[in-house]
Amino acid sequence: METPNPNVKMWQGNVACAEAALAAGCRFFAGYPITPSTEIAEVLSRRLPMVGGNFIQMEDEIAAMGATIGASLGGAKAMTATSGPGFSLKQENIGFAVMAEVPCVIVNVQRGGPSTGLPTHAAQGEVMQSRWGTHGDHPIIVLSPCSVRETYDMTVRAFNLAEKYRTPVILLSDELVGHLTEKVEVPPIEQLGIVNRKKPLVSPDKYLPYELNESDIPAMANFGDGYRYHVTGLAHDETGFPTNNPEKIQVQLERLNRKIDRYRDDIVEIETHYTEDADILVISFGSTARSARRAVINAREKGIKAGLLRLKTIWPFPDREIEEISAPVRKIIVAEMNLGQIAHEVEWATRRSKPVVRVNKINGEPITPNEIFNAIIAQD
Amino acid sequence: MDYLQYLRLDKMPHIWCDGCGHGIILKSILRSIDKLGWDKNDIAMVSGIGCSSRTPGYVDFNTLHTTHGRALAFATGLKIANPRLHVIVVSGDGDATAIGGNHFIHAARRNIDVTMIIYNNYIYGMTGGQVSPTTPSRKKASTAPYGNPDEPFDISRLAQAAGAAYVARSTVYHVGRTDKYIEQALTKTGFSVVEVLTPCPTSYGRRNKEGTAVDMMMAQKANSVGLERAKNMSEEELEGKIITGVFVDKDQKSYLTRYNEVVEQARNAK
Ligand SMILES: Cc1ncc(C[n+]2csc(CCOP(=O)(O)OP(=O)(O)O)c2C)c(N)n1
Ligand code: SF4
Ligand SMILES: [Mg+2]
Numbered sequence: 016m017e018t019p020n021p022n023v024k025m026w027q028g029n030v031a032c033a034e035a036a037l038a039a040g041c042r043f044f045a046g047y048p049i050t051p052s053t054e055i056a057e058v059l060s061r062r063l064p065m066v067g068g069n070f071i072q073m074e075d076e077i078a079a080m081g082a083t084i085g086a087s088l089g090g091a092k093a094m095t096a097t098s099g100p101g102f103s104l105k106q107e108n109i110g111f112a113v114m115a116e117v118p119c120v121i122v123n124v125q126r127g128g129p130s131t132g133l134p135t136h137a138a139q140g141e142v143m144q145s146r147w148g149t150h151g152d153h154p155i156i157v158l159s160p161c162s163v164r165e166t167y168d169m170t171v172r173a174f175n176l177a178e179k180y181r182t183p184v185i186l187l188s189d190e191l192v193g194h195l196t197e198k199v200e201v202p203p204i205e206q207l208g209i210v211n212r213k214k215p216l217v218s219p220d221k222y223l224p225y226e227l228n229e230s231d232i233p234a235m236a237n238f239g240d241g242y243r244y245h246v247t248g249l250a251h252d253e254t255g256f257p258t259n260n261p262e263k264i265q266v267q268l269e270r271l272n273r274k275i276d277r278y279r280d281d282i283v284e285i286e287t288h289y290t291e292d293a294d295i296l297v298i299s300f301g302s303t304a305r306s307a308r309r310a311v312i313n314a315r316e317k318g319i320k321a322g323l324l325r326l327k328t329i330w331p332f333p334d335r336e337i338e339e340i341s342a343p344v345r346k347i348i349v350a351e352m353n354l355g356q357i358a359h360e361v362e363w364a365t366r367r368s369k370p371v372v373r374v375n376k377i378n379g380e381p382i383t384p385n386e387i388f389n390a391i392i393a394q395d
Numbered sequence: 396m397d398y399l400q401y402l403r404l405d406k407m408p409h410i411w412c413d414g415c416g417h418g419i420i421l422k423s424i425l426r427s428i429d430k431l432g433w434d435k436n437d438i439a440m441v442s443g444i445g446c447s448s449r450t451p452g453y454v455d456f457n458t459l460h461t462t463h464g465r466a467l468a469f470a471t472g473l474k475i476a477n478p479r480l481h482v483i484v485v486s487g488d489g490d491a492t493a494i495g496g497n498h499f500i501h502a503a504r505r506n507i508d509v510t511m512i513i514y515n516n517y518i519y520g521m522t523g524g525q526v527s528p529t530t531p532s533r534k535k536a537s538t539a540p541y542g543n544p545d546e547p548f549d550i551s552r553l554a555q556a557a558g559a560a561y562v563a564r565s566t567v568y569h570v571g572r573t574d575k576y577i578e579q580a581l582t583k584t585g586f587s588v589v590e591v592l593t594p595c596p597t598s599y600g601r602r603n604k605e606g607t608a609v610d611m612m613m614a615q616k617a618n619s620v621g622l623e624r625a626k627n628m629s630e631e632e633l634e635g636k637i638i639t640g641v642f643v644d645k646d647q648k649s650y651l652t653r654y655n656e657v658v659e660q661a662r663n664a665k
Contacts (some may be wrong), residue, residue, distance in 0.1 A: 243457050
């Protein structure tokens with residue numbers, strides 16, 4: 016008999032998220048219980064103290080977001096996890112993390128909305144909220160996993176991108192992926208390519224926490240490192256202090272947005288199946304992409320040239336990839352558990368050059384392969 | 396002592412109005428820190444939003460100006476991530492007890508190792524004088540033009556009831572006492588709160604005909620009653636009085652002490 020491989024686990028998506036965070040170096044988690052994300056907090060409340068890390072259940076999601084940012088400024092890799100209503104509460108402080116350029120990871124295991132909605136059922140209604148939920152023009156990185164293994168990999172990636180680009184990163188999961196149990200072969204830690212924030216190399220008197228440099232990504236000192244600087248959500252200049260000077264504000268906010276835009280090729284990831292000769296392209300993400308994949312395979316078995324484009328990165332939006340891959344196709348189908356939040360972006364990306372058929376569901380039930388298959392074979 | 400070593404002089408002039416009491420509290424904080432001889436690199440000052448919450452911008456520490464009401468949440472994460480830091484939160488009455496009220500009582504319950512200095516001017520100064528949770532009944536505010544119909548919070552009693560390890564109240568008139576309380580609070584293990592009453596002549600005094608900033612400070616002097624004396628006074632006698640003194644000074648395990656015990660337990664269970 017073969018000896019069982021200790022690196023192979025039967026994990027739920029949420030458990031994989033928690034374990035991946037630990038592997039990525041997360042040593043601080045602040046949360047507030049909410050279905051269907053609670054398992055992440057439960058696992059970390061047990062596991063973090065084992066590695067000398069800190070878990071804290073805060074009084075609400077606003078506090079959890081604030082504590083996460085505070086911990087990151089203190090030098091810890093930090094994460095919080097929530098679902099719909101809690102994600103709404105976090106928005107103001109997410110904007111603070113964007114503006115103050117504090118790396119951190121926010122997990123949103125989507126459930127049915129609006130409002131309290133459907134706590135125990137999946138939805139994908141926060142595509143736009145994850146992009147624009149906090150006020151003001153700002154950049155953001157959002158990743159969306161479709162399996163347990165991918166939840167693991169993307170959680171690690173979320174930390175790496177956060178540290179690399181000094182920004183909050185949102186992991187947009189959903190109830191189906193979060194509660195799905197699958198076999199996972201846990202990759203060895205050396206393969207994770209752990210990234211740590213760039214520390215200043217200059218002496219404290221020369222340190223500019225929001226420096227305009229060639230990379231657009233300023234080095235980050237942790238509080239207590241000997242660099243006494245100021246962090247504020249007010250518009251600030253290179254020194255971090257508030258300013259009303261329009262030129263200084265303009266260059267800082269342009270840099271803030273450019274910091275993500277110019278690295279979009281490094282950030283954007285997609286996956287394709289059978290797209291080379293496809294004349295019908297299905298676009299999907301998260302748990303719905305699993306049904307989409309099955310529908311495409313079924314179509315191929317019937318001799319229909321369908322292909323799948325799965326968005327792994329949601330924001331920045333993979334518009335160029337979509338435009339290129341969809342160029343030869345006759346029709347695009349976007350399957351998502353909302354009323355067309357991605358479909359709308361796809362129409363923009365393809366400049367409405369071809370029909371974009373929407374397969375949507377918002378009643379808590381997953382979109383089935385058959386529903387997508389029917390859209391593939393429908394005469395238009 | 397040399398205040399200048401703690402100030403970011405290039406950020407002057409500060410935004411505070413002539414006669415604002417906030418600067419008096421800032422000087423008390425600096426004197427207390429100086430007395431303790433702490434290294435500036437080991438001090439973090441965290442605030443929310445308000446005139447009072449602008450304090451961190453003027454001091455040469457690690458400074459964090461967060462969102463309205465949320466300073467304690469950020470400070471909690473910061474202190475836990477780097478326990479070596481002395482974390483001081485400065486907050487206004489609105490910041491601490493309206494929008495931030497929930498964080499305030501939970502910080503006290505947890506006994507998180509943070510010191511909070513609350514600048515209580517009975518009003519939302521920064522936004523132009525709206526009613527706050529500490530505006531006394533019947534006093535006027537821009538959003539209480541007929542007089543405040545509500546009863547105010549007693550911040551120190553609130554902190555006491557919620558479980559803070561150290562709670563004291565003073566006024567900007569009583570500088571010596573304020574210095575002493577802040578120093579005691581800074582050296583306390585666990586959550587310590589110093590509430591300092593401070594005049595806002597611009598947004599509160601003028602509307603309530605309380606005179607100049609000096610008049611408002613003289614009223615603090617006239618109306619203050621020490622905690623011990625207050626114990627023998629009736630409710631009617633205490634009407635309109637400011638009770639000053641140390642409300643709580645107790646030794647109990649702080650958040651970090653308890654959490655370290657959790658870490659020990661988890662490591663042994665492994
Ligand atoms: C979420 C949010 N709501 C409202 C405001 C507007 N605001 C700024 S300061 C303030 C009140 C400040 O009052 P207080 O905390 O007592 O400080 P003071 O200015 O009196 O020192 C308000 C309501 C804000 N900045 N953010
Ligand atoms: S408005 Fe009031 S609290 Fe604000 S600076 Fe002026 S006097 Fe001080
Ligand atoms: Mg006030």
